[in-house]
Amino acid sequence: SLARAREVVERVLPLNVPVTVGFNRRFDSSHQQLRRQLEQGLIGRVELVQMVCRASTMPPLDYLRSSGGQMRDQAIHFFDLLRFLTGDEVRTVAAMGAALALPDIAEFGDVDTSILMMQMRGGALAQLDNTRRTGHGYDERITLLGAEGALESGSQSPAGPTLWRGNQRIEPGLWPDWFSRVQGSYYQHLDAFIRALNGETVADLPGLLDGLQAQAIAEAAVQSLQHGQFVAVDDCR
Structure with a gap:
Protein backbone atom coordinates (compact mmCIF):
# COMPACT_ATOMS: atom_id res chain seq x y z
CA SER A 1 0.00 0.00 0.00
CA LEU A 2 1.02 3.62 -0.39
CA ALA A 3 0.91 4.12 3.38
CA ARG A 4 3.37 1.26 3.94
CA ALA A 5 5.61 2.58 1.18
CA ARG A 6 5.68 5.99 2.85
CA GLU A 7 6.52 4.37 6.19
CA VAL A 8 9.46 2.49 4.67
CA VAL A 9 10.80 5.67 3.08
CA GLU A 10 10.45 7.65 6.32
CA ARG A 11 12.27 4.99 8.34
CA VAL A 12 15.02 3.96 5.95
CA LEU A 13 15.89 7.07 3.94
CA PRO A 14 17.44 8.94 6.92
CA LEU A 15 19.80 5.99 7.50
CA ASN A 16 21.65 6.86 4.28
CA VAL A 17 22.39 3.24 3.40
CA PRO A 18 22.31 1.64 -0.07
CA VAL A 19 18.77 0.47 -0.84
CA THR A 20 17.16 -0.67 -4.07
CA VAL A 21 13.64 -1.50 -5.21
CA GLY A 22 12.91 -4.47 -7.48
CA PHE A 23 12.35 -2.56 -10.71
CA ASN A 24 14.77 -4.79 -12.57
CA GLU A 47 5.41 13.12 -27.53
CA LEU A 48 3.85 9.66 -27.15
CA VAL A 49 4.82 6.48 -25.28
CA GLN A 50 3.12 3.15 -25.99
CA MET A 51 3.80 0.23 -23.65
CA VAL A 52 2.66 -3.39 -23.81
CA CYS A 53 2.81 -5.94 -20.98
CA ARG A 54 1.01 -9.19 -21.83
CA ALA A 55 1.82 -12.12 -19.57
CA SER A 56 1.52 -15.62 -20.97
CA THR A 57 -0.05 -17.49 -18.05
CA MET A 58 -2.45 -16.49 -15.29
CA PRO A 59 -0.91 -16.54 -11.79
CA PRO A 60 -2.59 -18.81 -9.21
CA LEU A 61 -5.75 -17.46 -7.63
CA ASP A 62 -4.22 -17.60 -4.14
CA TYR A 63 -1.40 -15.36 -5.32
CA LEU A 64 -3.77 -12.90 -6.95
CA ARG A 65 -5.80 -12.55 -3.75
CA SER A 66 -2.79 -11.07 -1.95
CA SER A 67 -0.97 -9.45 -4.88
CA GLY A 68 -2.48 -5.99 -4.45
CA GLY A 69 -4.11 -6.15 -7.87
CA GLN A 70 -2.88 -5.74 -11.42
CA MET A 71 -1.97 -2.07 -11.04
CA ARG A 72 0.23 -2.59 -7.97
CA ASP A 73 1.66 -5.95 -9.01
CA GLN A 74 2.12 -5.91 -12.79
CA ALA A 75 1.61 -2.42 -14.19
CA ILE A 76 3.77 -0.79 -11.51
CA HIS A 77 6.94 -2.01 -13.24
CA PHE A 78 5.94 -0.06 -16.32
CA PHE A 79 5.03 3.03 -14.34
CA ASP A 80 8.65 3.00 -13.20
CA LEU A 81 9.93 2.37 -16.72
CA LEU A 82 7.89 5.30 -17.99
CA ARG A 83 9.52 7.62 -15.45
CA PHE A 84 12.96 6.09 -16.05
CA LEU A 85 12.86 6.38 -19.83
CA THR A 86 11.31 9.82 -20.14
CA GLY A 87 12.85 11.48 -17.10
CA ASP A 88 9.42 12.94 -16.43
CA GLU A 89 6.65 12.42 -13.89
CA VAL A 90 3.09 11.23 -14.50
CA ARG A 91 0.51 13.94 -13.87
CA THR A 92 -2.82 12.18 -14.47
CA VAL A 93 -4.00 8.60 -14.99
CA ALA A 94 -7.14 7.06 -16.48
CA ALA A 95 -7.65 3.29 -16.31
CA MET A 96 -10.21 0.84 -17.64
CA GLY A 97 -10.14 -2.86 -16.79
CA ALA A 98 -12.07 -6.11 -16.70
CA ALA A 99 -11.75 -9.64 -15.33
CA LEU A 100 -11.94 -11.55 -18.61
CA ALA A 101 -9.41 -14.37 -18.31
CA LEU A 102 -10.38 -15.26 -14.73
CA PRO A 103 -13.74 -13.71 -13.76
CA ASP A 104 -13.36 -14.95 -10.16
CA ILE A 105 -10.87 -12.18 -9.37
CA ALA A 106 -13.62 -9.59 -9.72
CA GLU A 107 -14.85 -10.80 -6.32
CA PHE A 108 -11.92 -9.01 -4.66
CA GLY A 109 -11.90 -6.02 -7.00
CA ASP A 110 -9.13 -7.08 -9.36
CA VAL A 111 -8.84 -7.09 -13.15
CA ASP A 112 -6.71 -9.16 -15.52
CA THR A 113 -7.06 -7.03 -18.65
CA SER A 114 -6.60 -3.27 -18.60
CA ILE A 115 -5.77 -0.16 -20.60
CA LEU A 116 -4.26 2.96 -19.07
CA MET A 117 -3.84 6.46 -20.43
CA MET A 118 -1.46 8.89 -18.76
CA GLN A 119 -0.28 12.43 -19.28
CA MET A 120 3.18 13.48 -18.20
CA ARG A 121 3.97 16.79 -16.53
CA GLY A 122 5.90 17.81 -19.63
CA GLY A 123 2.84 17.23 -21.81
CA ALA A 124 3.66 13.88 -23.44
CA LEU A 125 0.97 11.18 -23.52
CA ALA A 126 1.45 7.53 -22.57
CA GLN A 127 -0.57 4.36 -23.01
CA LEU A 128 -0.15 0.97 -21.33
CA ASP A 129 -2.10 -2.19 -22.01
CA ASN A 130 -1.85 -5.13 -19.60
CA THR A 131 -3.07 -8.69 -19.71
CA ARG A 132 -2.47 -11.47 -17.21
CA ARG A 133 -2.87 -14.19 -19.85
CA THR A 134 -2.27 -14.53 -23.59
CA GLY A 135 -2.37 -17.47 -25.95
CA HIS A 136 0.87 -16.63 -27.74
CA GLY A 137 3.66 -16.17 -25.16
CA TYR A 138 5.02 -13.27 -23.13
CA ASP A 139 4.85 -9.94 -24.96
CA GLU A 140 6.65 -6.83 -23.66
CA ARG A 141 7.22 -3.79 -25.89
CA ILE A 142 7.82 -0.08 -25.50
CA THR A 143 7.58 2.45 -28.32
CA LEU A 144 8.62 6.09 -27.99
CA LEU A 145 7.38 8.51 -30.62
CA GLY A 146 9.22 11.80 -30.85
CA ALA A 147 9.14 14.93 -32.95
CA GLU A 148 11.87 13.53 -35.23
CA GLY A 149 11.35 9.77 -35.20
CA ALA A 150 10.49 6.71 -33.13
CA LEU A 151 12.28 4.11 -31.01
CA GLU A 152 11.05 0.67 -30.03
CA SER A 153 12.22 -1.78 -27.39
CA GLY A 154 10.81 -5.06 -28.65
CA SER A 155 9.81 -8.40 -27.24
CA GLN A 156 13.22 -9.92 -28.01
CA SER A 157 12.18 -13.28 -29.43
CA PRO A 158 14.21 -16.30 -28.30
CA ALA A 159 17.23 -17.05 -30.45
CA GLY A 160 16.28 -18.63 -33.73
CA PRO A 161 16.11 -17.80 -37.43
CA THR A 162 13.14 -16.38 -39.28
CA LEU A 163 12.07 -18.80 -42.01
CA TRP A 164 10.57 -17.73 -45.34
CA ARG A 165 9.00 -20.61 -47.24
CA GLY A 166 6.63 -20.22 -50.15
CA ASN A 167 4.40 -17.31 -49.25
CA GLN A 168 4.86 -17.80 -45.50
CA ARG A 169 7.08 -16.08 -42.96
CA ILE A 170 7.69 -18.19 -39.84
CA GLU A 171 9.07 -16.36 -36.82
CA PRO A 172 10.77 -18.02 -33.81
CA GLY A 173 7.96 -16.78 -31.54
CA LEU A 174 7.85 -15.08 -28.15
CA TRP A 175 9.30 -16.10 -24.82
CA PRO A 176 7.12 -18.66 -23.00
CA ASP A 177 6.82 -16.57 -19.82
CA TRP A 178 7.86 -13.27 -18.23
CA PHE A 179 10.83 -14.67 -16.31
CA SER A 180 12.43 -16.13 -19.43
CA ARG A 181 12.13 -12.70 -21.05
CA VAL A 182 13.55 -10.56 -18.22
CA GLN A 183 15.83 -12.89 -16.23
CA GLY A 184 18.98 -11.20 -17.53
CA SER A 185 17.86 -7.91 -16.02
CA TYR A 186 17.82 -9.49 -12.54
CA TYR A 187 21.53 -10.27 -12.82
CA GLN A 188 22.31 -6.77 -14.05
CA HIS A 189 20.23 -5.23 -11.25
CA LEU A 190 21.98 -7.34 -8.61
CA ASP A 191 25.38 -6.45 -10.04
CA ALA A 192 24.48 -2.74 -9.90
CA PHE A 193 23.37 -3.06 -6.27
CA ILE A 194 26.59 -4.83 -5.30
CA ARG A 195 28.54 -1.99 -6.89
CA ALA A 196 26.47 0.47 -4.86
CA LEU A 197 27.24 -1.49 -1.68
CA ASN A 198 30.92 -1.14 -2.56
CA GLY A 199 30.58 2.62 -2.65
CA GLU A 200 30.09 3.19 -6.38
CA THR A 201 27.46 5.66 -7.56
CA VAL A 202 25.01 3.81 -9.84
CA ALA A 203 22.77 6.30 -11.64
CA ASP A 204 20.12 3.84 -12.86
CA LEU A 205 19.62 2.02 -9.55
CA PRO A 206 15.94 2.37 -8.50
CA GLY A 207 15.69 3.66 -4.95
CA LEU A 208 13.09 4.25 -2.27
CA LEU A 209 11.71 7.42 -3.82
CA ASP A 210 11.35 5.65 -7.17
CA GLY A 211 9.29 2.99 -5.44
CA LEU A 212 7.15 5.62 -3.76
CA GLN A 213 6.52 7.46 -7.02
CA ALA A 214 5.52 4.27 -8.85
CA GLN A 215 3.27 3.29 -5.94
CA ALA A 216 1.50 6.66 -6.14
CA ILE A 217 0.85 6.14 -9.86
CA ALA A 218 -0.53 2.66 -9.10
CA GLU A 219 -2.85 4.09 -6.44
CA ALA A 220 -4.10 6.70 -8.92
CA ALA A 221 -4.75 3.91 -11.44
CA VAL A 222 -6.71 1.90 -8.86
CA GLN A 223 -8.83 4.94 -8.02
CA SER A 224 -9.45 5.54 -11.71
CA LEU A 225 -10.59 1.93 -12.15
CA GLN A 226 -12.99 2.33 -9.25
CA HIS A 227 -14.43 5.72 -10.20
CA GLY A 228 -14.13 5.78 -13.99
CA GLN A 229 -12.35 9.11 -14.28
CA PHE A 230 -8.93 10.72 -14.58
CA VAL A 231 -7.06 10.88 -11.28
CA ALA A 232 -4.21 13.26 -10.50
CA VAL A 233 -1.17 11.43 -9.14
CA ASP A 234 -0.39 14.32 -6.79
CA ASP A 235 -3.72 13.66 -5.04
CA CYS A 236 -2.48 10.16 -4.16
CA ARG A 237 0.93 11.05 -2.77
Missing part, protein backbone atom coordinates in the same frame (compact mmCIF):
# COMPACT_ATOMS: atom_id res chain seq x y z
CA ARG A 25 13.39 -3.94 -16.01
CA ARG A 26 15.47 -0.76 -15.89
CA PHE A 27 18.42 -3.08 -16.54
CA ASP A 28 16.89 -4.91 -19.50
CA SER A 29 19.39 -4.53 -22.35
CA SER A 30 16.75 -3.52 -24.88
CA HIS A 31 15.22 -0.87 -22.61
CA GLN A 32 18.69 0.39 -21.66
CA GLN A 33 19.60 0.86 -25.31
CA LEU A 34 16.33 2.67 -25.94
CA ARG A 35 17.10 5.11 -23.13
CA ARG A 36 20.62 5.76 -24.39
CA GLN A 37 19.33 6.50 -27.88
CA LEU A 38 16.68 8.79 -26.45
CA GLU A 39 19.31 10.68 -24.44
CA GLN A 40 21.33 11.08 -27.64
CA GLY A 41 18.41 13.02 -29.10
CA LEU A 42 17.77 10.60 -31.96
CA ILE A 43 14.01 11.21 -31.99
CA GLY A 44 13.81 14.67 -30.47
CA ARG A 45 11.27 15.50 -27.80
CA VAL A 46 9.09 12.57 -26.75
Whole structure:
Protein backbone atom coordinates (compact mmCIF):
# COMPACT_ATOMS: atom_id res chain seq x y z
CA SER A 1 0.00 0.00 0.00
CA LEU A 2 1.02 3.62 -0.39
CA ALA A 3 0.91 4.12 3.38
CA ARG A 4 3.37 1.26 3.94
CA ALA A 5 5.61 2.58 1.18
CA ARG A 6 5.68 5.99 2.85
CA GLU A 7 6.52 4.37 6.19
CA VAL A 8 9.46 2.49 4.67
CA VAL A 9 10.80 5.67 3.08
CA GLU A 10 10.45 7.65 6.32
CA ARG A 11 12.27 4.99 8.34
CA VAL A 12 15.02 3.96 5.95
CA LEU A 13 15.89 7.07 3.94
CA PRO A 14 17.44 8.94 6.92
CA LEU A 15 19.80 5.99 7.50
CA ASN A 16 21.65 6.86 4.28
CA VAL A 17 22.39 3.24 3.40
CA PRO A 18 22.31 1.64 -0.07
CA VAL A 19 18.77 0.47 -0.84
CA THR A 20 17.16 -0.67 -4.07
CA VAL A 21 13.64 -1.50 -5.21
CA GLY A 22 12.91 -4.47 -7.48
CA PHE A 23 12.35 -2.56 -10.71
CA ASN A 24 14.77 -4.79 -12.57
CA ARG A 25 13.39 -3.94 -16.01
CA ARG A 26 15.47 -0.76 -15.89
CA PHE A 27 18.42 -3.08 -16.54
CA ASP A 28 16.89 -4.91 -19.50
CA SER A 29 19.39 -4.53 -22.35
CA SER A 30 16.75 -3.52 -24.88
CA HIS A 31 15.22 -0.87 -22.61
CA GLN A 32 18.69 0.39 -21.66
CA GLN A 33 19.60 0.86 -25.31
CA LEU A 34 16.33 2.67 -25.94
CA ARG A 35 17.10 5.11 -23.13
CA ARG A 36 20.62 5.76 -24.39
CA GLN A 37 19.33 6.50 -27.88
CA LEU A 38 16.68 8.79 -26.45
CA GLU A 39 19.31 10.68 -24.44
CA GLN A 40 21.33 11.08 -27.64
CA GLY A 41 18.41 13.02 -29.10
CA LEU A 42 17.77 10.60 -31.96
CA ILE A 43 14.01 11.21 -31.99
CA GLY A 44 13.81 14.67 -30.47
CA ARG A 45 11.27 15.50 -27.80
CA VAL A 46 9.09 12.57 -26.75
CA GLU A 47 5.41 13.12 -27.53
CA LEU A 48 3.85 9.66 -27.15
CA VAL A 49 4.82 6.48 -25.28
CA GLN A 50 3.12 3.15 -25.99
CA MET A 51 3.80 0.23 -23.65
CA VAL A 52 2.66 -3.39 -23.81
CA CYS A 53 2.81 -5.94 -20.98
CA ARG A 54 1.01 -9.19 -21.83
CA ALA A 55 1.82 -12.12 -19.57
CA SER A 56 1.52 -15.62 -20.97
CA THR A 57 -0.05 -17.49 -18.05
CA MET A 58 -2.45 -16.49 -15.29
CA PRO A 59 -0.91 -16.54 -11.79
CA PRO A 60 -2.59 -18.81 -9.21
CA LEU A 61 -5.75 -17.46 -7.63
CA ASP A 62 -4.22 -17.60 -4.14
CA TYR A 63 -1.40 -15.36 -5.32
CA LEU A 64 -3.77 -12.90 -6.95
CA ARG A 65 -5.80 -12.55 -3.75
CA SER A 66 -2.79 -11.07 -1.95
CA SER A 67 -0.97 -9.45 -4.88
CA GLY A 68 -2.48 -5.99 -4.45
CA GLY A 69 -4.11 -6.15 -7.87
CA GLN A 70 -2.88 -5.74 -11.42
CA MET A 71 -1.97 -2.07 -11.04
CA ARG A 72 0.23 -2.59 -7.97
CA ASP A 73 1.66 -5.95 -9.01
CA GLN A 74 2.12 -5.91 -12.79
CA ALA A 75 1.61 -2.42 -14.19
CA ILE A 76 3.77 -0.79 -11.51
CA HIS A 77 6.94 -2.01 -13.24
CA PHE A 78 5.94 -0.06 -16.32
CA PHE A 79 5.03 3.03 -14.34
CA ASP A 80 8.65 3.00 -13.20
CA LEU A 81 9.93 2.37 -16.72
CA LEU A 82 7.89 5.30 -17.99
CA ARG A 83 9.52 7.62 -15.45
CA PHE A 84 12.96 6.09 -16.05
CA LEU A 85 12.86 6.38 -19.83
CA THR A 86 11.31 9.82 -20.14
CA GLY A 87 12.85 11.48 -17.10
CA ASP A 88 9.42 12.94 -16.43
CA GLU A 89 6.65 12.42 -13.89
CA VAL A 90 3.09 11.23 -14.50
CA ARG A 91 0.51 13.94 -13.87
CA THR A 92 -2.82 12.18 -14.47
CA VAL A 93 -4.00 8.60 -14.99
CA ALA A 94 -7.14 7.06 -16.48
CA ALA A 95 -7.65 3.29 -16.31
CA MET A 96 -10.21 0.84 -17.64
CA GLY A 97 -10.14 -2.86 -16.79
CA ALA A 98 -12.07 -6.11 -16.70
CA ALA A 99 -11.75 -9.64 -15.33
CA LEU A 100 -11.94 -11.55 -18.61
CA ALA A 101 -9.41 -14.37 -18.31
CA LEU A 102 -10.38 -15.26 -14.73
CA PRO A 103 -13.74 -13.71 -13.76
CA ASP A 104 -13.36 -14.95 -10.16
CA ILE A 105 -10.87 -12.18 -9.37
CA ALA A 106 -13.62 -9.59 -9.72
CA GLU A 107 -14.85 -10.80 -6.32
CA PHE A 108 -11.92 -9.01 -4.66
CA GLY A 109 -11.90 -6.02 -7.00
CA ASP A 110 -9.13 -7.08 -9.36
CA VAL A 111 -8.84 -7.09 -13.15
CA ASP A 112 -6.71 -9.16 -15.52
CA THR A 113 -7.06 -7.03 -18.65
CA SER A 114 -6.60 -3.27 -18.60
CA ILE A 115 -5.77 -0.16 -20.60
CA LEU A 116 -4.26 2.96 -19.07
CA MET A 117 -3.84 6.46 -20.43
CA MET A 118 -1.46 8.89 -18.76
CA GLN A 119 -0.28 12.43 -19.28
CA MET A 120 3.18 13.48 -18.20
CA ARG A 121 3.97 16.79 -16.53
CA GLY A 122 5.90 17.81 -19.63
CA GLY A 123 2.84 17.23 -21.81
CA ALA A 124 3.66 13.88 -23.44
CA LEU A 125 0.97 11.18 -23.52
CA ALA A 126 1.45 7.53 -22.57
CA GLN A 127 -0.57 4.36 -23.01
CA LEU A 128 -0.15 0.97 -21.33
CA ASP A 129 -2.10 -2.19 -22.01
CA ASN A 130 -1.85 -5.13 -19.60
CA THR A 131 -3.07 -8.69 -19.71
CA ARG A 132 -2.47 -11.47 -17.21
CA ARG A 133 -2.87 -14.19 -19.85
CA THR A 134 -2.27 -14.53 -23.59
CA GLY A 135 -2.37 -17.47 -25.95
CA HIS A 136 0.87 -16.63 -27.74
CA GLY A 137 3.66 -16.17 -25.16
CA TYR A 138 5.02 -13.27 -23.13
CA ASP A 139 4.85 -9.94 -24.96
CA GLU A 140 6.65 -6.83 -23.66
CA ARG A 141 7.22 -3.79 -25.89
CA ILE A 142 7.82 -0.08 -25.50
CA THR A 143 7.58 2.45 -28.32
CA LEU A 144 8.62 6.09 -27.99
CA LEU A 145 7.38 8.51 -30.62
CA GLY A 146 9.22 11.80 -30.85
CA ALA A 147 9.14 14.93 -32.95
CA GLU A 148 11.87 13.53 -35.23
CA GLY A 149 11.35 9.77 -35.20
CA ALA A 150 10.49 6.71 -33.13
CA LEU A 151 12.28 4.11 -31.01
CA GLU A 152 11.05 0.67 -30.03
CA SER A 153 12.22 -1.78 -27.39
CA GLY A 154 10.81 -5.06 -28.65
CA SER A 155 9.81 -8.40 -27.24
CA GLN A 156 13.22 -9.92 -28.01
CA SER A 157 12.18 -13.28 -29.43
CA PRO A 158 14.21 -16.30 -28.30
CA ALA A 159 17.23 -17.05 -30.45
CA GLY A 160 16.28 -18.63 -33.73
CA PRO A 161 16.11 -17.80 -37.43
CA THR A 162 13.14 -16.38 -39.28
CA LEU A 163 12.07 -18.80 -42.01
CA TRP A 164 10.57 -17.73 -45.34
CA ARG A 165 9.00 -20.61 -47.24
CA GLY A 166 6.63 -20.22 -50.15
CA ASN A 167 4.40 -17.31 -49.25
CA GLN A 168 4.86 -17.80 -45.50
CA ARG A 169 7.08 -16.08 -42.96
CA ILE A 170 7.69 -18.19 -39.84
CA GLU A 171 9.07 -16.36 -36.82
CA PRO A 172 10.77 -18.02 -33.81
CA GLY A 173 7.96 -16.78 -31.54
CA LEU A 174 7.85 -15.08 -28.15
CA TRP A 175 9.30 -16.10 -24.82
CA PRO A 176 7.12 -18.66 -23.00
CA ASP A 177 6.82 -16.57 -19.82
CA TRP A 178 7.86 -13.27 -18.23
CA PHE A 179 10.83 -14.67 -16.31
CA SER A 180 12.43 -16.13 -19.43
CA ARG A 181 12.13 -12.70 -21.05
CA VAL A 182 13.55 -10.56 -18.22
CA GLN A 183 15.83 -12.89 -16.23
CA GLY A 184 18.98 -11.20 -17.53
CA SER A 185 17.86 -7.91 -16.02
CA TYR A 186 17.82 -9.49 -12.54
CA TYR A 187 21.53 -10.27 -12.82
CA GLN A 188 22.31 -6.77 -14.05
CA HIS A 189 20.23 -5.23 -11.25
CA LEU A 190 21.98 -7.34 -8.61
CA ASP A 191 25.38 -6.45 -10.04
CA ALA A 192 24.48 -2.74 -9.90
CA PHE A 193 23.37 -3.06 -6.27
CA ILE A 194 26.59 -4.83 -5.30
CA ARG A 195 28.54 -1.99 -6.89
CA ALA A 196 26.47 0.47 -4.86
CA LEU A 197 27.24 -1.49 -1.68
CA ASN A 198 30.92 -1.14 -2.56
CA GLY A 199 30.58 2.62 -2.65
CA GLU A 200 30.09 3.19 -6.38
CA THR A 201 27.46 5.66 -7.56
CA VAL A 202 25.01 3.81 -9.84
CA ALA A 203 22.77 6.30 -11.64
CA ASP A 204 20.12 3.84 -12.86
CA LEU A 205 19.62 2.02 -9.55
CA PRO A 206 15.94 2.37 -8.50
CA GLY A 207 15.69 3.66 -4.95
CA LEU A 208 13.09 4.25 -2.27
CA LEU A 209 11.71 7.42 -3.82
CA ASP A 210 11.35 5.65 -7.17
CA GLY A 211 9.29 2.99 -5.44
CA LEU A 212 7.15 5.62 -3.76
CA GLN A 213 6.52 7.46 -7.02
CA ALA A 214 5.52 4.27 -8.85
CA GLN A 215 3.27 3.29 -5.94
CA ALA A 216 1.50 6.66 -6.14
CA ILE A 217 0.85 6.14 -9.86
CA ALA A 218 -0.53 2.66 -9.10
CA GLU A 219 -2.85 4.09 -6.44
CA ALA A 220 -4.10 6.70 -8.92
CA ALA A 221 -4.75 3.91 -11.44
CA VAL A 222 -6.71 1.90 -8.86
CA GLN A 223 -8.83 4.94 -8.02
CA SER A 224 -9.45 5.54 -11.71
CA LEU A 225 -10.59 1.93 -12.15
CA GLN A 226 -12.99 2.33 -9.25
CA HIS A 227 -14.43 5.72 -10.20
CA GLY A 228 -14.13 5.78 -13.99
CA GLN A 229 -12.35 9.11 -14.28
CA PHE A 230 -8.93 10.72 -14.58
CA VAL A 231 -7.06 10.88 -11.28
CA ALA A 232 -4.21 13.26 -10.50
CA VAL A 233 -1.17 11.43 -9.14
CA ASP A 234 -0.39 14.32 -6.79
CA ASP A 235 -3.72 13.66 -5.04
CA CYS A 236 -2.48 10.16 -4.16
CA ARG A 237 0.93 11.05 -2.77
